[in-house]
Amino acid sequence: MSCVEVSQLRVELSGVRADIVDDVSFEIEHGEIVALVGESGSGKSTIGNALLGFARRGARIASGRVEIDGLSVLELGPPALRRARGRTVAYIPQDPSAALNPALRIGRQLEEGLERHNPQLSGAQRGEAIAAGLSEVDLPNGREFLRRYPHQLSGGQQQRIAIAMAFLLRPSVIVLDEPTTGLDVTTQRRVIETVRQLCERHGTSALYVTHDLSVVANLADRILVAYAGRIVETGPIDAVFAEPAHPYTRRLLAALPDVGSRRGLEPIPGRAPAPRARPSGCAFRERCEFAIGACATAPPAPVELPGGRSVRCLRVHELPSSAGLSPAPARAIPAQDTILIVRDLIASYGQHRVLHDVRFALGSHECLALVGESGSGKTTLARSIVGLLSSWQGEIVYAGGPLAPQVRARSSLIRRELQYVFQNPYSSLNPRRTIGDALSLPIEHFFHLRGRARRERIAGALERVSLPAAYADRYPDQLSGGERQRAAIARALVCQPRVLICDEVTSALDVSVQAAIVKLLHELQLEQGLALLFVTHDLALVRSIAQRVIVMHAGRIVETGETDAVLTQPSHEYTHRLLADTPRLVPAPTEPGVPVS
Amino acid sequence: MSAGALTVPLRTRARRQPGPLRVAWRRPQTKTGALIALLTIALALLGPLLAPHSATQFVGPPFSPASAGAPLGTDYLGRDVLSVTLDGGRSLLWMAFAATTLGVGVGIALGMIAAYSRNLLDDLIMRLLDVLYAFPYIVLVLLFVSLLGSNQALIVLLVGVGWLPGVARTTRGITLEVITRDFVNAAAIIGIPRRTILVREVLPNLSTPLMVEYALRLTWSVGLISALSFLGFGVQPPASDWGLMINQNRDGLAANPWCVLAPIICIALFAIGTNLIADGISRSVAGIDREILP
Numbered sequence: 001m002s003c004v005e006v007s008q009l010r011v012e013l014s015g016v017r018a019d020i021v022d023d024v025s026f027e028i029e030h031g032e033i034v035a036l037v038g039e040s041g042s043g044k045s046t047i048g049n050a051l052l053g054f055a056r057r058g059a060r061i062a063s064g065r066v067e068i069d070g071l072s073v074l075e076l077g078p079p080a081l082r083r084a085r086g087r088t089v090a091y092i093p094q095d096p097s098a099a100l101n102p103a104l105r106i107g108r109q110l111e112e113g114l115e116r117h118n119p120q121l122s123g124a125q126r127g128e129a130i131a132a133g134l135s136e137v138d139l140p141n142g143r144e145f146l147r148r149y150p151h152q153l154s155g156g157q158q159q160r161i162a163i164a165m166a167f168l169l170r171p172s173v174i175v176l177d178e179p180t181t182g183l184d185v186t187t188q189r190r191v192i193e194t195v196r197q198l199c200e201r202h203g204t205s206a207l208y209v210t211h212d213l214s215v216v217a218n219l220a221d222r223i224l225v226a227y228a229g230r231i232v233e234t235g236p237i238d239a240v241f242a243e244p245a246h247p248y249t250r251r252l253l254a255a256l257p258d259v260g261s262r263r264g265l266e267p268i269p270g271r272a273p274a275p276r277a278r279p280s281g282c283a284f285r286e287r288c289e290f291a292i293g294a295c296a297t298a299p300p301a302p303v304e305l306p307g308g309r310s311v312r313c314l315r316v317h318e319l320p321s322s323a324g325l326s327p328a329p330a331r332a333i334p335a336q337d338t339i340l341i342v343r344d345l346i347a348s349y350g351q352h353r354v355l356h357d358v359r360f361a362l363g364s365h366e367c368l369a370l371v372g373e374s375g376s377g378k379t380t381l382a383r384s385i386v387g388l389l390s391s392w393q394g395e396i397v398y399a400g401g402p403l404a405p406q407v408r409a410r411s412s413l414i415r416r417e418l419q420y421v422f423q424n425p426y427s428s429l430n431p432r433r434t435i436g437d438a439l440s441l442p443i444e445h446f447f448h449l450r451g452r453a454r455r456e457r458i459a460g461a462l463e464r465v466s467l468p469a470a471y472a473d474r475y476p477d478q479l480s481g482g483e484r485q486r487a488a489i490a491r492a493l494v495c496q497p498r499v500l501i502c503d504e505v506t507s508a509l510d511v512s513v514q515a516a517i518v519k520l521l522h523e524l525q526l527e528q529g530l531a532l533l534f535v536t537h538d539l540a541l542v543r544s545i546a547q548r549v550i551v552m553h554a555g556r557i558v559e560t561g562e563t564d565a566v567l568t569q570p571s572h573e574y575t576h577r578l579l580a581d582t583p584r585l586v587p588a589p590t591e592p593g594v595p596v597s
Numbered sequence: 598m599s600a601g602a603l604t605v606p607l608r609t610r611a612r613r614q615p616g617p618l619r620v621a622w623r624r625p626q627t628k629t630g631a632l633i634a635l636l637t638i639a640l641a642l643l644g645p646l647l648a649p650h651s652a653t654q655f656v657g658p659p660f661s662p663a664s665a666g667a668p669l670g671t672d673y674l675g676r677d678v679l680s681v682t683l684d685g686g687r688s689l690l691w692m693a694f695a696a697t698t699l700g701v702g703v704g705i706a707l708g709m710i711a712a713y714s715r716n717l718l719d720d721l722i723m724r725l726l727d728v729l730y731a732f733p734y735i736v737l738v739l740l741f742v743s744l745l746g747s748n749q750a751l752i753v754l755l756v757g758v759g760w761l762p763g764v765a766r767t768t769r770g771i772t773l774e775v776i777t778r779d780f781v782n783a784a785a786i787i788g789i790p791r792r793t794i795l796v797r798e799v800l801p802n803l804s805t806p807l808m809v810e811y812a813l814r815l816t817w818s819v820g821l822i823s824a825l826s827f828l829g830f831g832v833q834p835p836a837s838d839w840g841l842m843i844n845q846n847r848d849g850l851a852a853n854p855w856c857v858l859a860p861i862i863c864i865a866l867f868a869i870g871t872n873l874i875a876d877g878i879s880r881s882v883a884g885i886d887r888e889i890l891p
Contacts, residue, residue, distance in 0.1 A: 386786050407786050415788045428779035432801035438780075441797070442787050488783075495787065 001070070003205040004028035004051065004173050009064030011046050011055055018276040020046050020059055021229040023299065028173060033199055033206045035216035035237065038226030039252075039510040040481070041272050047226065048175045048209040050074075052089050053081050069172045087117045090166035094178040096158035100150040107146030110134075110165055117169050133164040136201075137194050156187035160194060167198050173205040180215060184373040184537065185581040192219050211510060213256055214540065214583040217241060222308075225249050228273055228283035230299065235309030241585060243321070245311040247288045255515035257540040258585045259567060265544050267516030271480050282314070290315055339364040339531050340385070340499055345394035347380050354380045355392070356555045362499065367525050367532040369546035369563065371539060371578075377555040382503050382535045386420045398499075416446045419497035423504040425484035429476040435462070435487045436472030442495050461490040465520060482513030489520065500524070501533045506541065518545050539582045543567055551575050617805045620881035621874075630873025637867040641686025650677040652684035652837045660849035660856065670853035672846050682859040685837035688749065689826070690867070693818040696753045700760030700818075701811050705803070707761065708768025709795050713776060723769070726762035734759045735824070742830045752831060756821055760814050767810055768803065775802045805882050812875035816868045823864055839864050 009024040021043035028034050038044040046059065053073045055061050066073040068089050076084060085091075093099040101109060107130065114126045121129070134141035137160040150158055159179060166174050176195065180188040196219055199206050208216055216223065216237065223240050225233040225248065233246040244250045254266040270287040273279060282300050285291040294314055302310045303317075313319075340362040347355040354377045362368050372378040383389040385396055387407030396403040398418065404410050422428035429438055439458045443449050449457055459469035465486040476484055485505060492500055502521065506514035522545060524530050534546055542549050542563060549566050551559040551574065559572040570576050621627050649668075650656055655675040656667050663670045669678035707726070711719040738755045745751055775781065776799060784794045825831040826840025834841065839860035846856035 388782055388786060408788060410788070412788060415786065420783070420786055422779040422783065424779065428783055430780040430798055430802070432804075433798070441784060441789060445787060445789055491783065 002027040003030045003032070003069060004207070005065070005067040006047075006051070007065045009047065009050055009066065010062045011043070011050060012060050012062045013275060014058055014060045016276065019062075019229055019278075020275050021050075021226075024064070024229075024231055026224055026231060026234060028205045028207060030172075030205060031199065031203045032222065033196070033208060033220045035220035035223045036207055036209045036226060037211065037213055037216065037223060037252075039211055039272055039512060041228075041274060042226040043229040044209050044211075044226045045177055046229075048091075048177050048207055051173065051175050051207060052085055052091055083117070086113050086166075086171065087169050088172055090169065090171040090174045092159075092162050092166050092174060092176045092179050094181055096162040097150065097155065099162060100158060102150055105147050105149060106153070106161055107143075110146070110161070110168065113165060113169055129168060130164075133168045136167065136198060137161075137164045138190070139164065154187075155183055156191060159183065159187075159191050163191070163194060163198070167202065167204070170202060171204065173207065174199075175207045175209065177209045178211065179208075181210070181212070185539075185578060185583075186373065188215065189581040189583070195219070212583075213241075213252065213511070214258070214585055217583060217585050225252070228278050229275065230283060230312060232284065232312045233310070235305070236307065239307050239309060245305060245309065245316055245319070246284075246313050247290050247319070248284045251287075252512060253585075255512045256585065257515075257518075257538070257544040259540040259543055259579065259582045260584045262543050262564065265515035265518050267519055268512040271482070282312070290319055336363040336365045338362065339399055340533075341395075341397040342381075342385070343395040343397070345381065345384065345392055345396065347377070347384055347389065347392040354555050355384070358394075358552075358555075358557055360550055360557060360560060362531050362533055363548075364498070364531050365525065365529050366548060367522070367534055367546045369542040369549040370533060370535045370552065371537065371542055371549055372552035373537055373578075375554075376552040378535050378537075378552050379503055381552070382420070382501050382533065385533070386418060386501055387415075388420075412446065416442075416495045417498040418501070419492035419495050419499070420501045421485075421488055421492050421503065421505050424508050425481060425488050426476075426508065428488050429484055429491075431476055433475075434472065435467075435474055435476070435479070435490075438487065439472070439491050439494050442491065446495060457494060461494045462487070464493060464524075465490045466516075480513075481509050482516060485509060485513075485517055486520070489517075489524075493524070497530065499531045499533065501535070503535045504537065505534075507537070514541070521545065539567065539578060551578070617878065617881040618808075621877040624877045624880070626873050627877030630870045630877065632870070633866050634870030634874065637686070637863060637870060638690060640683065640863065641690045644683030644686060648677075648680035648683040650680040652676065652681050653835055654680070660846075660852035662853050663855065669855040669859055672842070672853075672856040673849055678853070678856045678859055681837045681842060682839070682863060685839045685842055685860060686863060688832050688836065688838050689819060689822055689840060689864075692749055692753050692756070692822050692831075693815055696756035696822070697760065697811060697815045697818045699753065699757030701764050701807070701814055703757070704761045704764025705768045705800075705807060708765035708770075709772050709799065709803075711765065712769040712772035713791060713795055713799070719769075722765070726765050729758070730762040735821070738821075738825065739828070739830060742825070747830050747833060749832065752822060752825060756818055759821070760818075764810055764814065768807065771803050771806055772799060775799050805878060809875045809879040809882065812871045812878070816871045816875075819864060819867055 005027050007025045010022045011020045012018065013020060024047055036044050036047060046055070049055060050061055051066055051068070051073065053066070053076060061074060064074065071084060071088055073084060073089070110130045110133070111126055114121060114129060131141040139145065139157060139160055153161065180191050183191065192215065195206065198204065208220055210216055220237050222234065223237045224231050225246065227248045233240060233249045240249065241253065244253050251266065251268045255268060257263060257265055268287055273283060279286055281296040281298055285295040292315065300312045300314045302312050304310050338361045343359050345355050345358040346353065358381060370378050370381065380389060384392045387405065387410060390405035392405060398414060403414065407415065436458055439461060440454060443454050443457050458472050462469055462471055467483060467486050467490065471479070471487070479487065506517050509517065518541065521532060525532050536542060546563050548561065549563045550557055551566070551572065553574045559566060559570065559575045566575065567579065570579055653676065656677045657671045657675050659671060659673050659675045661667070661671045667677040667679065672678050672681060707722050711722040738759065741755055742751065781794060781798055784798050822831060823840030826838050827844040829844060832838035832841050842860040843857055850857050
């Protein structure tokens with residue numbers, strides 16, 4: 001018998017009877033790690049929560065069965081459910097800094113679960129169990145460590161505390177909800193490694209909920225692909241990656257950057273439908289290149305394929321075999337001048353120096369990626385260049401002249417030509433002003449245009465980023481995340497910039513949306529001759545967009561070079577480590593001569 | 598493919614998230630509050646037109662109980678309580694609205710400037726307001742009124758200034774959060790003047806919490822001004838005023854309770870109404886009753 005059996009699960013928005021997820025059935029064998037992959041709004045977290053018999057406020061588990069070790073979770077009353085949670089099914093949240101109680105010491109928080117679920121244990125036995133649990137996740141287990149508060153630990157340590165806490169009670173199955181989102185690749189790899197080891201050691205099953213296909217590529221045994229509240233494809237992970245069957249899975253993989261090879265990223269047109277706006281029949285048909293009339297009649301039933309795979313697509317047997325992962329041709333860097341030079345840049349926050357003698361040059365038509373983990377100083381560098389931070393020393397030369405640190409001391413021309421796109425489109429657009437207002441601000445400021453001329457300029461900029469001109473009258477909350485980021489890019493474009501600094505512009509977006517933004521930026525670079533400084537933590541993304549790359553570590557530039565050269569033949573030890581930790585879609589070929597870090 | 602990217606978003610109807618005001622309006626308590634507050638304001642404004650007698654006309658012996666000619670009896674001078682009450686709201690409400698608008702308006706400006714400058718000016722503004730905060734305010738008002746003599750404009754000014762420290766502090770707190778958001782940085786890096794950023798980008802994001810502030814201060818203004826009138830420092834006789842009425846008629850409470858109860862009920866209704874509105878808005882700003890959509 002399987003460890004987890006979910007059948008015909010349906011979760012609704014309370015009141016309106018619209019489904020968040022429907023007709024979800026799957027099984028998890030003992031000791032198996034299953035990945036549940038989907039983009040935002042796909043209902044993946046809702047499915048994960050349902051395993052614990054939980055639906056967040058505004059949602060209701062309407063029907064279906066969830067059996068864990070023969071225990072029917074959805075039929076339990078509150079006391080029985082409390083006993084099952086933690087003991088039978090445990091949960092590891094996305095953000096441990098929010099999930100751990102900031103006012104309680106680590107030791108106390110670890111003890112709570114044991115006290116409730118194993119009251120027969122003595123204090124000494126609990127202490128032993130906690131010490132053993134902490135050493136399993138490679139954390140120190142001395143008294144000093146247990147007396148710390150969550151804020152005294154790093155993000156990775158906090159997440160390993162959450163993992164230790166979940167495994168302490170030896171549950172049958174663990175639900176992990178995006179446990180590595182927001183962590184650096186190095187930390188992410190260690191967390192994933194720990195989860196895999198613990199599941200093996202204790203025979204624990206796991207449901208790993210994530211939006212990031214590359215994270216689970218080397219972790220999970222099987223994969224469930226969620227789209228618009230349905231599981232559209234299931235199968236062994238290697239088979240699904242090698243030959244995705246459902247049109248959505250195909251497009252999702254085509255949108256995914258890979259550090260192992262340069263890929264042209266193909267975005268998925270349209271956007272994922274919200275629970276109340278899902279089309280009849282197959283929910284993906286409006287975005288599907290293979291859709292036919294029959295797709296609209298009813299949601300397709302699962303079609304079994306050999307090899308334990310199952311796909312919800314009417315035309316699965318008629319579709320051409322998927323092309324797999326195709327590399328894109330290398331792009332030549334056009335001949336160019338240097339437009340931006342940074343020399344010996346030093347920046348500090350108080351006594352803490354975050355940039356040490358940084359120097360590099362940006363060509364006038366190139367895309368230069370600036371890569372580093374959080375705390376490497378990459379955002380400080382980008383903000384210093386644009387003038388948001390003015391307490392730096394050194395020299396930044398733009399188009400032949402030195403840049404003043406204060407943005408207000410710079411000429412209007414420089415402020416116009418040097419544009420910045422922020423990481424989070426949810427905070428870079430004013431929620432109380434329309435997209436048109438947002439674009440009007442720079443147009444009025446730099447070009448003094450009003451009335452019709454201004455409207456035309458706005459419409460032109462929106463069109464350039466593939467948004468309808470009617471979006472000028474919309475407010476940011478009427479746009480999806482990807483559309484907001486397009487609008488933010490349009491706001492930079494109306495200034496007619498020569499240099500565009502992009503600070504982690506895709507890190508808040510889904511992969512299919514990320515692909516569209518990357519494609520847009522690449523087109524802008526080619527067609528408008530823009531120079532791009534692309535700040536990111538994602539080496540895989542660098543491979544797909546940048547001609548040259550700068551690797552930063554602890555406030556210093558450790559390596560510079562052409563992207564393909566740096567990513568295949570890194571010369572610095574840190575770049576090696578970063579590359580080794582970055583998850584790959586296809587296992588990296590073992591190269592001779594690469595030193596093991 | 599790009600055609601697909603253009604057509605699909607057009608077909609899916611984008612609905613705006615309801616704003617905090619609309620969410621607040623959905624609560625029946627907010628509607629009740631608005632109804633009560635509007636009724637009281639209407640009573641105060643239109644009252645003199647409906648009054649059976651003039652507010653200065655004597656209709657019977659002092660403190661006589663309710664009769665056909667005086668439905669709520671007479672006051673300490675023998676005037677009709679109903680007529681005086683209907684006439685006595687205008688001065689109070691006028692002064693309360695003026696004082697609140699003054700205090701909240703200037704307080705918002707000071708708070709925003711303090712938050713956005715975050716330098717010596719910030720310290721200067723906030724410490725000066727702290728000094729003001731430190732005085733027992735009613736004593737300060739009484740001091741000025743007894744020094745300068747009582748007139749309505751002075752009371753409006755004093756009550757308004759009294760709200761400055763609190764309003765400025767609240768505004769500064771919210772502004773500090775708003776100005777860290779990237780849309781403010783986005784305006785700053787293209788060199789938009791600070792004043793334009795504050796007015797065009799920051800202020801619209803403060804409006805909802807500051808409406809709560811306004812409604813609360815309005816209630817408190819009504820309370821403070823009627824207290825001043827009660828103490829004899831506000832509106833002077835023979836003008837009619839709810840606060841003054843309570844003071845003048847309290848000796849006759851046993852003989853004709855209506856002459857004190859009528860103005861008290863009016864003040865209480867207005868306070869309850871504005872408080873219900875403020876409560877509804879602050880609940881929706883804090884997200885207490887928010888529906889969670891996936």
